[in-house]
Amino acid sequence: MNLLVFTKRVPATQEEELRIVDEGRAVDLSKMPFKLNDWDNYAVEEAVRIAEKTGGAVTAISLGDSEADEVLRRAIAMGAKDGFLIEADRVLHDPSARAELIRTFLTREAVAYDAIFTGVQSEDDQFAAVGGILAAKLGLPYASMVIAIDSLEGGQVTCRRELEGGGQERIRVALPCVLSLQSGINEPRYVSIMGVRKASKVERRRFRAADYGDLGEGMIEVSEWAYPPKKGGATMLSGELEASCKELLAILKEKGVYQ
């Protein structure tokens, strides 16, 4: 069972105040800390668990700059057998262009796989599209928002997809296929610093993105970055406890939070 997992190195923006520079053309990432895309963390964990159970192997692949090697090391520390870095010297936002580049890479390098995992989306671009577009280009079946993989054998995968309202649907997908995995599918293991250091000894193969596609080619182009409009602050309730509670309850009902 060979599993490919796509891993993206993204800026850790949760606590940061982002600055738009270059007259709206870019976000200043120079002082940002970076990390593995959260969804991809779940995907790697899931792939490693399956490999541990079925005796397979996981290969982590990252399309990014040379620093992206960091996320491959993390994936290897979690249990991936090896990593491929498709090194690009410029950022490629367009998911269609990313998928095309990956398709060319997988085909030309004759990478063997039974299934390809991606995360549902990346924390930076959030298109949630690379997996689906890649599947279409490869002519493979695709399922998104996978919240549980029940079995992966006999040429098919049985899994459950997350639906709205907390519902799930169980589906069977023929292998090979592409799945995008939803956060919460598992509880990823902790990766220690020593573990990552040990992973540095495992070879990560480097390829040049320019060999597999034109990095300037894309159907979507970023035209402008802008800050979201500032909304009003919080509403403070004051007065007697009893009255405030009634007021709070009324607000919750009005907002549909409490029925």
Place this chain on the structure above:
Amino acid sequence: MALQSQNRLLTCIQCGKCTGSCPEAGRTPFNIRMLVRRRQFEYAIEESLPWYCTSCGACTLRCPRDVKPSEVIIDVRSALVEEGQIPVSIQKALENTAVQKNPWGRSRAKRGAWLDLTDLAIPHVSETASRRLLFTCCIQAYDPRCMVIPANVARILHRGGIEFGILGEEEVCCGNEVRRIGESGLFEELQEENRAAFEEYGVKEIITLSPHCMNALKKEYGDLGIGVRHYTEVVADLIGAGRLTLGGDYEKAVIYHDPCFLGKQNNVFEAPRTILGAVKGLRLLEFSRSREVSLCCEGGGGRMFYETEGSSQRNSELRVLEAIEKGAEVIATACPFCVMTLEDPATERGQVVKELSEILIEVL
């Protein structure tokens, strides 16, 4: 297991003084004597057990055989850390520290945000003649409840004529809790980064705000060649030398809680008492368990980030109840972790918890 710790482990005679001193014993499933025994025989240890330890150090201090049970706990935790099988909340604290250099994952760039709480112009340590560094500490840099502490201490030191500077966002977590959680790789990285900054700026002296930071910098960073003191030691000296006079009145009954990392682990018992004793009108009370046998608040050893199972009464609650029983109006302490863990049960019972600098700033 390293030969040294293996040898130490085998010298254990199962006297039970460790469990007898342990703040978790009896109320929780955690039994350090039994855990050491199981390690001697290399039996498996139930996964949730090692996380109860608060790193108070009482077991190690009282052991007649130099077994260092606190280090045994760290070894057990290290193995779990390397396997990746640790509680989610502790994972998060470690991951946050790796990315943002503080366990709360708050932006590294905002580590100096507490400066907004003071009108003092505090220089970078490289701009000081004395190269005296005030090491801020993560919880005091980021937690709104604690950010007032560095602002207070800065003013107090300034009043006492002590020149100092800070590292701002170049400071990273001291790693005291990280090492106790068993993530030695991360601890090494944090240590390296702080040491590099100390070296680059020629730091000659360090004053810490948290006893945890003092412990790590003084005892676990190797030979820094830099004197490390907790701010209470500095302030007590200033008061003793007549360089800091406290003019105001503080007519309250104040009970002092010895933090484990300041008190029993680093023998700083007198300095906070000297400070409180110098405050006019302040009536100083003592807990029945004070100084070396002070009751651990259960904030250390990773417990700040981890909720244990069980419904037994927390030590912090017991402390608050005793404070009320003894007629205290204020519980004073000199550690931000103690402040945080004591304050919840205190607030529920109408008791007040003050970090020492919060009392000092009122009488300066």
